[in-house]
Amino acid sequence: MNDPDSSGRFGSYGGRYVPETLMSPLAELEEVFTHLRTDSGFSSELQKVLRDYAGRPTPLYLAERWSDRLGGIRVYLKREDLCHTGAHKINNTVGQALVARHMGKNRIIAETGAGQHGVATAAVAARFGLRCTVYMGSEDMKRQALNVYRMRLMGAEVVTVDAGSRTLKDAINEAMRDWVTNVRDTHYILGSVLGPHPYPLMVRYFQSVIGREARQQVLEQEGRLPDLLVACIGGGSNAIGLFHAFLNDESVRMVGVEAGGRGTARGQHAARFTGGRRGVLQGTYTWILQDDSGNIDPTHSVSAGLDYAAVGPEHAYLRELGRCEYSTASDKEALNAFHELSECEGILPALESSHATAYLRRQAAGLTPGACVIVNLSGRGDKDVDSVRGIEGGS
């Protein structure tokens, strides 16, 4: 359903813009994945690992005190923060590690921004006995020192990336360079619905378990479909993961929330749909923050996981179709929302996910009383406690 065409395009977005060396390996990956997604043996293997190792299904939790605070709407949190390693990222890394094993690749590499994807990759590498290298910008390593240590504890090699803005984008460049060099024995576990075809499709496939569960759970608990889905968007994997199962439910509104950062000036945010234009970055044609000559703009967000200059191509398509809406939340709004959920529900949300809750805080007054909303709580905030304390100067 809603698959890209044979050239990997969602409408005009997507495609496969990579060096020639990677073209045959990507075709092979596509072939293997296309076969595995219809293979019942693979499917039951995946189910089992997701259940016993990743901790699925995750709860759909009615946040009653927070709902009251927001003024009489019913807000459910899809608790991806309760997944093993603390975020939705494990859904994808489990799936891709199984794909890598089927391809006979014994080494995996990954990029990471917030560190959540790196940790989830390190975990499955340990679990399946694969060698693992994770690339991470030095700026992000500073912000997420704890995750760096967690990856190393699980046996991954973490490589510092000092190029460019020293964040997620530069880590992806470096991972691509490794992959183009070692492609014969290495699988690249890209962490979001980004990059060349088939990654946007494959990552969506592994993340769409979020929405499938949530749809069934909300029907059981609420007896009806939700009115609104909200998720934060860096590359957009947790958002597409939640949205995908609901795309044909016309009554369900969906909003993706980008990082508004410190304001709308160039370099101060990661709001691709408001500050960007169409272009090609890291293998895919989509909305990108860039200058007039096609060089990529620096980005900023308080959350490392949203601090990226391009958005997944399928989101660009869904926006163009008018099926999904996209908005932003600022650093400050996200920090306020981080505190509010912590205080109302005893749940520390990741700063990424706090952009989704911040959007809902801002918009709640405009919703019909009794409206049912699902927010994807994509990750837990333990990793961000030091950053928040640093920003706010608390003790």
Add this chain to the structure above:
Amino acid sequence: MKRIAAAFERRNRAGEIALIPYLTAGDPSPEMTPALVDSLVEAGADLIELGVPHSDPLADGPTNQRAAARALAHGVTLKSVLQMVRQIRSHSEVPLLLFSYYNPILQYGLKKFSEEAAAAGVDGAIVTDLPPEEADELRESFDEQGLALVPLLAPTSGEARTRKILSLARGFVYYVSRTGVTGARSNLTADLRAEVEALTRLSTTPVAVGFGISSPEHVRALSGAAHGVVVGSALVEHVASSRPAEAVQAAGAFLRHLATGRRPGPEGRR
């Protein structure tokens, strides 16, 4: 495009491999690029590749990444690279190829870029992250303007892709000597010469080999098998490590050194 064919033919007819030096345009400074090109031509370069600096050069190793960063710091853009081309073309007939990532060209506008590049005196381009599957529109614009869209082939391409890519080749084919990013290497792979010989048998356009070429021995190892050889990072590094006043001369001297390998060794044929 005519200049490209003539350059290969002239050099190969003399029993020598064509030398194709690569420079990042605007490195170490925009003013020096035309003088560097002149020096390389004087030293025996047959074609010149000018790299368009990009913020995210994911197919490049550290040497070319640093060169791109220096050029970008000077404010070099695709537009100013075309200005450098005009300057060079005002006094030189050397074939000029741009080596670029796709996004700068896409943002310029494919048609506008093709027209302005042709008018400036560009002969063709190699677009690192634009495989043939995504290249139809640019190739059409290039064809209209008589520009060569030079495709890349890699050790992983496989036979079916290789045949398809060869059928779309304009100017020449750029064979990537190994999986990996740009950058000097001490050794070429053992199979390289045989791979290149197989490729030249299939190809109706000249075959140039690049990635990792850094010594006269490398050049000699390909001479008689490939039609041309690209020298990039090793030259960029050489220029970067020279004092500014000596860089132009140093570039020429390095190319002359490489050119000592341009005639086949005892095992060479053709």
